[in-house]
Amino acid sequence: MRPKNGRRVAFHTLGCKVNQYDTQAMQEKFEQSGYIITDFNDFADIYVIYTCTVTNLGDRKSRQMIRRANRHNPNAVIAVVGCYAQTAPEEILEIPGVNLVLGTRERNKIVEYVEQVLETGEPINLIRDIMEVREFEEMPISTYDEKTRAVLKIQEGCDRYCSYCIIPYARGPVRSRKPEDVISQVHSLVKAGFQEFVLTGIHVASYGKDLNNVDLLSLIEEIAKIEGVERIRLGSLEPTLLTEDYVKGIKDIIKVCRHYHLSLQSGHDHTLKRMNRKYNTKEYREIVDRLRKYIPNVAITTDIMVGFPGETQEEFEGTMDFVKSIGFSRIHVFKYSPRQGTPAARYKDQVPEDIKEIRSRKLIALGKEMELNYLKTFIDKEELVLFEEKSKEKKDWYEGYTDHYIRVAVQYNDSLIGKIVPVCLETIQDGIMLGTLK
Ligand code: SF4
Incomplete structure (x- = not known):
């Protein structure tokens, strides 16, 4: 079918899987309205930049992409969406060429807003207090970039307030996607040929907190019943979700992948406390033991941050020892960088960059060793x-x-x-x- 209006729209997405999902949903909205999707490096009439603000680098890259879009076509509508847009709209509106700032709500109306800008030529700033939003913004997708595995967004927002993280301020409170909408989404993606579903959100472990009679486990049970769903993979989880009842419940759902990404961040209790994480190392170890008891040879992967303010050498060594004793199948190491607007950015005792670098290298090397050890357990299997x-x-x-x-x-x-x-x-x-x- 020939597109109705023939206008070209290009997307660039920074950041996490949730942003990729939202971009896919917005892209489909434009296609349904007759727009042609084009490459970001090409000339387009509309550029949509899905920004990330998780680090200062995310902000910088977001600004770079906005400027690049403006160079490609100085007369284009440039729509800036996502976390950076939500937290710093004025900063973004000052960048030449920006005429729509959308943030992390009303993304499902992007086509209407773009058309309003096209009609009036007036810039629009739609940023409102995200803390007031109580409903999950339903944005279905019918396909996904990859061929066999689809990211399935089930949740939005976070109320954990880790001291280093800006995300609760950018994404607002916990909102869960209605189970009937998740199920209908899975049915359409199965029809499109997808077999594996990665349940994703900002804080997946909070799924269902704002709904009645549904939690993550009951949602997974329903998804697993759908013919054509072969695998259900869980995105990053806060470990405290995995209670004895939860693990007992999930171990029998054979479609659930034996892979859990349990964000650790630090293996030292003092650091964890300053980070405002909601568990200590003893609890974390108990959770890992529980998983291994019910799901033998389960893959446990994690994220670890080095150089958090006040992290002493002793605390770092404690993390190394803890990580070694757990034996992860893979770790993702990143260096703390102060995020303006968070409590940790104001903490004294910021760790010098060279120390962060040394710690990061040590942990990465340990991670590689552990990964190899884990892989070896599969030889001849x-x-x-x-x-x-x-x-x-x-x-x-x-x-x-x-x-x-x-x-x-x-x-x-x-x-x-x-x-x-x-x-x-x-x-x-x-x-x-x-x-x-x-
Ligand atoms: S759990 Fe912590 S790190 Fe994760 S999004 Fe929420 S506040 Fe940020």
Whole structure:
């Protein structure tokens, strides 16, 4: 069908999976209204930049992309959406070319607002107090960039207020997507060929807090009943969700991947307290033990921040020891950077950059060692792999993931994309397991 209006719209998304989901939903809104989606580096009539503010670097990159859009077409409508837009609208409106600031609400009306700007030529600032919003903004999608795995947004907002994090101020209170909307979304994505669903949100563990008679576990049970759903993967989780009842409940849902990303941030109780995290290392260890008791060889991955204000050498060594004793299958290490507007940015005893760098390297090296150890436990084991794509380097090789989120490559003379196939895992090469089809 020929597009109705022929105007071109280009997107650039910074930040997390939730932003990618929201972008997909907005993109579909434009397509339904007859716009043509084009590459961000091309000339377009409208540029939508989904910003991120999780670090100061996120802000900087967001500004760079806005300026780039303005260079591509100084007469374009530039719509700035997302967390940075929500927290600093005036700053954004000062950047030449910006004429729509949308933030983290009313994204489902983006086409109407863009058309209003096109009609009147007047800039619009739609930023309102996000703390007043109580409803999840329903933004369905019908497809996703990847071929077999879809990100499924089920929740918005966070009320945890970790002392280093700006997100609760940018995203507002916890809002959960209605279970009937989640289920309908899954049905349409199954029809489009998706088999794996990654349940995502700003604070997924809070799912259902604002609704009656539904929590994350009951939602997962309902999704698992849907024919065509082969895998349910959980996005980053706050560990305290995993009570004895929860783990007992989830272990029997075989579609739930044996992979849990439990954000740790620090392995020292004093640092955790300053971070305003809601658990201590003893509780975290109990949660990991519980998972391992019910789900043998479960993959546990995590995020760790180094150089949080006041982190002494002793605290850092404590984190190293704790991480070693847990034995994660993968860790993501990042260096603390002060986020303006958060309590931690005002803490004294900011850690010098060179110390952060040394600590980061040490933890990354430990992470690599632990990852290798974990992968070795799979040698000569048979695992089901959902193949996602052709190898970019090797002809006739296909790559995919086990439910433990182990990347696997096999050589085969026919397409394996979209198939779930048993593979015998044999060797490890650059963090990927090579195997043969059974
Ligand atoms: S749990 Fe903490 S780190 Fe995560 S979004 Fe909420 S405040 Fe930020």
